[in-house]
Amino acid sequence: MPGLETGTLHGKLGIHAGNTGTLAFTDLRVPVANRVGEEGEGFLVAMSAIDQGRYTVAAGAVGLAQACLDASVKYAHERETFGQEIGRHQLVAQMLAKMESGIQAGRLLVWKAGWLKNHGARTTRETSLAKWFATEHAVQCALDAIQVHGANGYSNEFPVERYLRNSKAAVIYEGTSQLHQLIQADYLMGYRADRPIRCEPLPAEGFDRLPPGSHR
Numbered sequence: 001m002p003g004l005e006t007g008t009l010h011g012k013l014g015i016h017a018g019n020t021g022t023l024a025f026t027d028l029r030v031p032v033a034n035r036v037g038e039e040g041e042g043f044l045v046a047m048s049a050i051d052q053g054r055y056t057v058a059a060g061a062v063g064l065a066q067a068c069l070d071a072s073v074k075y076a077h078e079r080e081t082f083g084q085e086i087g088r089h090q091l092v093a094q095m096l097a098k099m100e101s102g103i104q105a106g107r108l109l110v111w112k113a114g115w116l117k118n119h120g121a122r123t124t125r126e127t128s129l130a131k132w133f134a135t136e137h138a139v140q141c142a143l144d145a146i147q148v149h150g151a152n153g154y155s156n157e158f159p160v161e162r163y164l165r166n167s168k169a170a171v172i173y174e175g176t177s178q179l180h181q182l183i184q185a186d187y188l189m190g191y192r193a194d195r196p197i198r199c200e201p202l203p204a205e206g207f208d209r210l211p212p213g214s215h216r
């Protein structure tokens, strides 16, 4: 398409399995038939799409945190110091327990947003909270997983160094953690509210729409 240039970013810290690209538009004319939504609605359409993207990022972060915990529990059974499994040392046990608490909390936030989506509710606020919390926790879990693994965790012989590199990306894309904190505070303060949109999300098959305001 004339005026469209695409590129691939190289040298990323993680997410090597995914292609992260660039789009450059120079006097690009998009046919009306290719336009999504009505004229002037582009930003709203993009933001509604990001409510879905952020949800998958949140769910993925819970999975990544779980992988950190699974690897750490396994290693904490295998590795012995001072005559016992390192999982018996209280400061190692504390890292495992903290991982678990945030994983359970993050999963509930994701499930809440998912439940609301199924009922056709707008979930910008809930999805943002789940994404912020779960991605930050995944980074902390990855850091602690490396700590549990000691020097082995710092090498690519074990998966946890990859978990850390991948976890860091998700606190940047789909809205940085700073952006999500601003969103949450703005909702709390009443500086931000969901404006009416032309097409409200549809409930999933077999689910009813919730009465307005009933879930908060």
Ligand SMILES: Cc1cc2nc3c(=O)[nH]c(=O)nc-3n(C[C@H](O)[C@H](O)[C@H](O)COP(=O)(O)OP(=O)(O)OC[C@H]3O[C@@H](n4cnc5c(N)ncnc54)[C@H](O)[C@@H]3O)c2cc1C
Residues within 6 Å of the ligand: 012, 015, 020, 169, 172, 173, 174, 175, 176, 177, 178, 179, 182
């Ligand atoms: C692996 C990867 C994949 C990506 N994939 C996509 C993709 O598929 N599609 C896409 O569109 N983008 C994608 N991105 C881009 C990503 O969405 C942006 O990098 C992100 O939104 C941050 O924008 P920025 O890099 O310009 O940072 P900046 O906006 O320059 O921000 C830099 C720092 O300042 C902070 N900051 C900025 N403004 C404020 C403020 N007002 N208050 C407080 N703090 C602030 C930010 O939180 C951040 O810490 C991807 C990025 C990565 C790393």
